[in-house]
Amino acid sequence: MRKHVSLSTSPLFRIRNGIGMLFSPLFFHGNASSPIPDFHGEEEDEEVLDVSHCVIQDKDLLRKSQSSGLYVLDLIDNGALEPDPTIYTKLLNKCTQLGKLREGRIVHTHFRQSQFNHYLVILNSLLNMYGKCGSPDDARQMFDEMPTKDMVSWTALITAYSQNDRPIDALVLFPQMLRLGFKPNQFTFSSILKAAGAVPNDRDGKQVHGFVVNYGFDSNVYVGSSLVDMYARFNLMDEARFVFYSLLSKNEVSYNALIAGHARKGEGEHAIRLFWKMQREDFRPTHYTYSSVFTACASIGALEQGKWVHAHMMKSGQQLVAFVGNTILDMYAKSGSIEDAKKVFNRLVRRDVVSWNSMLTACAQHGLGKEAVRCFEEMLRTGIEPNAITFLCILTACSHAGLLDKGQYYFELMKKYGIEPEVSHYVTIVDLLGRAGHLDRAERFIKSMPIEPAAAVWGAFLGACRMHKNIELGAYAAERVFELDPHDSGPHVLLSNIYASAGRWSEAAKVRKMMKESGVKKEPACSWVEIENSVHMFVANDDAHPQREEIHKKWEEICCKIKQIGYVPDTSHVLLFVDQQERELKLQYHSEKLALAFSLLYTPPGSTIRIKKNIRVCGDCHSAFGIMRRGEKSYCETPTVSTIFMVAFVLVGTTGSIRNQYLSPTSTVMVGVVALFAICLLHIGQVWH
Structure with a gap:
C-alpha cells in the first residue's frame, strides 16, 4: 500500500529533491547507503512518498515533540524510521555542537532502551556530549557503567574534567589509563596538558612533558601548542619558547599560546614581536x-x-x-x-558586564569619578546586573575622585545584589576614607571588618597616613603590615618616607636597615615611552643608556628654562639626609624626566608623547611638568624657548585627580604630551620676517 503525500503540505516530511542529501541531512532507508528515491513520477499533481523513506534536514534533528521529546525519536517509536546506530550518533553530535544537555539526556534515555545500547561508538559519543555540555559527573557515571572502554573513552573523560575546571580529576585518570596499557594520543596529551596548566605547580606538567617525548609526540603541532600554553601559564617563558621553536611546523594555535603567555606575564614587547x-x-x-x-x-x-x-x-x-x-x-x-x-x-x-566593567575602570583610571557614576547608573538601567568586579571599579572611581558619600552608598548597595565584600572592596573603602582625611574613621572601619584585615587593607591605611603625614598611625599600620607580609617592600618604603619627611632620620635609617637585613628590596622606578613602534625604558639616574649624554643635556636645557619662569626644585621629595645641592641633583634625573627628554629629542614637533611609569609619579616631576605647561606662552618671546616649550604637559594617569596624582599608592601614571598650535604661528612669523 502506497501512501500519497502532498510534499507542499506534509507536516512530517520535507524533501528538497535530494540535493540537501549531500550537505547535512540524515537519510535513512534500512541503511545510509540506500539510493535517493525519485519522487518525480508520472503523476504531476501529487508526489509519492514511501513512508519507509525519510530525509531529515540537519536543522530538524533536535525538533521537539510532545511524545518522546524529540521528533526523530518519535519517528523511530512510530515505525516511520528504521532504528540505526547512525541516528543516535548524529543526534548526540548535534547536542554536543549546540550544548543541548536536556536533549542529550533524552537521546541517552531512548538509546538505553534500544538494541544498540552496547555500541562503544555511541557510548563514547555520550561521554563526549556530557563533557562538552558541562556535566562531567554524568560523564563519569557513564564511564563507570561502560562494559568496555577504549582510548577514546579515556580521552573523552579526561577532556570532560579538563574543560570543566576539574584538573585534579583529569590528572588522576592519566596514570590509571597508562597502568591499564592504553597509549595516549595527541588528543589525550592536549587535554591532560590543559589540566596540568590549571593546577598550582608545574610538577605534573613537566612529568606529562616527559611522557610526550617518550611517546614521540614532541614534534606534534597540537601537543606542542598545548605544551607552550602549559609552560606559559606558569610564567616559564624560557621553556615555552624552547618548545615553540623546537616545533617542526607551527600554526595559529602555537603562536596564540606563546603570544598569550608573554601578554599575561607583562612582556608586551615580546608578544608584539x-x-x-x-x-x-x-x-x-x-x-x-x-x-x-x-x-x-x-x-x-x-x-x-x-x-x-x-x-x-x-x-x-x-x-x-x-x-x-x-x-x-x-x-x-x-x-x-x-x-x-x-x-x-x-x-x-x-555590551556585557565585562564591557561595562572595562568602561568603569577607564573612568576610574582617569579620575572621572562623576562620569563613572553616570556609567554605573546607566548600566543598572539597562538591566545588566553588577558583579563583585563592577563594585570594585565604581568604588575605586569614587575613591580617586573623592566621592565619599557615593562610595559609601555603593558599598552598602552590594548587599542588595547579594555580593559579599572581598578584601579588595574593603581596601577601596579604607582608601576612600583615608584620602578624604578621615583617618580615625578608616581605623574604626578596619577594626569593625567581619573578616581579618589583610596586609592590603593596612597598606591602604598606611598610604593614607603617608598622605596626611600622621606618623603615629602610620607606624601602627606599618607594624600590622610587617606582621602579615614581611617581604613586601612597599610598606617599608612608605614608613621610611613618613619618618624622613618629618625629619626623623634615625627612625628612617632603622627601617632601611631592617629592609636590608630581611632581604627586602625596593622596586626600582622606571618609565617607558613608545617612539616609532619601539618601547624605550629608563630608570632614575640612568647611566647605561647609549644616548645618556644627549638625554641629560636636553633635560638640563629644559630645567634651566623652567627655572627662569618660576620652577624651584621641591627637595622635600628627596627623603635622604643630604645637603640642599645634593638633594637638587637627586631630583634632576628621575626616570620620567629622562623619558621626556629622550622623546623630545627623537620625535618631530606636534607628536604626542605618552610616558608610563611603574610607580607613582614624583611630586617634583609633577610640579615641573605643570610649570612647563604654564610656560608654554613664552614661545613667542624667543625661538629657543619655543623649541623647548612646544608641547603642553597633561597628567592623565590612572589614579584620579591631577592634584593627588603623585600621592596615590597605585602603580601606574601616564604623562600625555599634546603639541601646541603656536608652533605653526611661530613658523609663519619667521616666514614674515
Whole structure:
C-alpha cells in the first residue's frame, strides 16, 4: 500500500529533491547507503512518498515533540524510521555542537532502551556530549557503567574534567589509563596538558612533558601548542619558547599560546614581536590572537602599535566580538586615550558586564569619578546586573575622585545584589576614607571588618597616613603590615618616607636597615615611552643608556628654562639626609624626566608623547611638568624657548585627580604630551620676517 503525500503540505516530511542529501541531512532507508528515491513520477499533481523513506534536514534533528521529546525519536517509536546506530550518533553530535544537555539526556534515555545500547561508538559519543555540555559527573557515571572502554573513552573523560575546571580529576585518570596499557594520543596529551596548566605547580606538567617525548609526540603541532600554553601559564617563558621553536611546523594555535603567555606575564614587547613574526609567516590572526596582542599593548602603553593592530583587525574583516572589544577598550584606557575607549564602547553591538566593567575602570583610571557614576547608573538601567568586579571599579572611581558619600552608598548597595565584600572592596573603602582625611574613621572601619584585615587593607591605611603625614598611625599600620607580609617592600618604603619627611632620620635609617637585613628590596622606578613602534625604558639616574649624554643635556636645557619662569626644585621629595645641592641633583634625573627628554629629542614637533611609569609619579616631576605647561606662552618671546616649550604637559594617569596624582599608592601614571598650535604661528612669523 502506497501512501500519497502532498510534499507542499506534509507536516512530517520535507524533501528538497535530494540535493540537501549531500550537505547535512540524515537519510535513512534500512541503511545510509540506500539510493535517493525519485519522487518525480508520472503523476504531476501529487508526489509519492514511501513512508519507509525519510530525509531529515540537519536543522530538524533536535525538533521537539510532545511524545518522546524529540521528533526523530518519535519517528523511530512510530515505525516511520528504521532504528540505526547512525541516528543516535548524529543526534548526540548535534547536542554536543549546540550544548543541548536536556536533549542529550533524552537521546541517552531512548538509546538505553534500544538494541544498540552496547555500541562503544555511541557510548563514547555520550561521554563526549556530557563533557562538552558541562556535566562531567554524568560523564563519569557513564564511564563507570561502560562494559568496555577504549582510548577514546579515556580521552573523552579526561577532556570532560579538563574543560570543566576539574584538573585534579583529569590528572588522576592519566596514570590509571597508562597502568591499564592504553597509549595516549595527541588528543589525550592536549587535554591532560590543559589540566596540568590549571593546577598550582608545574610538577605534573613537566612529568606529562616527559611522557610526550617518550611517546614521540614532541614534534606534534597540537601537543606542542598545548605544551607552550602549559609552560606559559606558569610564567616559564624560557621553556615555552624552547618548545615553540623546537616545533617542526607551527600554526595559529602555537603562536596564540606563546603570544598569550608573554601578554599575561607583562612582556608586551615580546608578544608584539611575535605578532609581527606571525604576519610574516602568513598565519592569519584569530580573535584570541588580537585579544592577547591588545593586552600586550596595554601592559607597556604602546598606544600607536595598539592602534595599528586595531586597524589591521578591521581591515582583515574580523568581527568585533565582545571579548576582543573589551580588550581593545582596556588597551585604549590604560594607554591614556579615554576618548578612543569611549568610541569602542559605544560601537560594541552587545555590551556585557565585562564591557561595562572595562568602561568603569577607564573612568576610574582617569579620575572621572562623576562620569563613572553616570556609567554605573546607566548600566543598572539597562538591566545588566553588577558583579563583585563592577563594585570594585565604581568604588575605586569614587575613591580617586573623592566621592565619599557615593562610595559609601555603593558599598552598602552590594548587599542588595547579594555580593559579599572581598578584601579588595574593603581596601577601596579604607582608601576612600583615608584620602578624604578621615583617618580615625578608616581605623574604626578596619577594626569593625567581619573578616581579618589583610596586609592590603593596612597598606591602604598606611598610604593614607603617608598622605596626611600622621606618623603615629602610620607606624601602627606599618607594624600590622610587617606582621602579615614581611617581604613586601612597599610598606617599608612608605614608613621610611613618613619618618624622613618629618625629619626623623634615625627612625628612617632603622627601617632601611631592617629592609636590608630581611632581604627586602625596593622596586626600582622606571618609565617607558613608545617612539616609532619601539618601547624605550629608563630608570632614575640612568647611566647605561647609549644616548645618556644627549638625554641629560636636553633635560638640563629644559630645567634651566623652567627655572627662569618660576620652577624651584621641591627637595622635600628627596627623603635622604643630604645637603640642599645634593638633594637638587637627586631630583634632576628621575626616570620620567629622562623619558621626556629622550622623546623630545627623537620625535618631530606636534607628536604626542605618552610616558608610563611603574610607580607613582614624583611630586617634583609633577610640579615641573605643570610649570612647563604654564610656560608654554613664552614661545613667542624667543625661538629657543619655543623649541623647548612646544608641547603642553597633561597628567592623565590612572589614579584620579591631577592634584593627588603623585600621592596615590597605585602603580601606574601616564604623562600625555599634546603639541601646541603656536608652533605653526611661530613658523609663519619667521616666514614674515
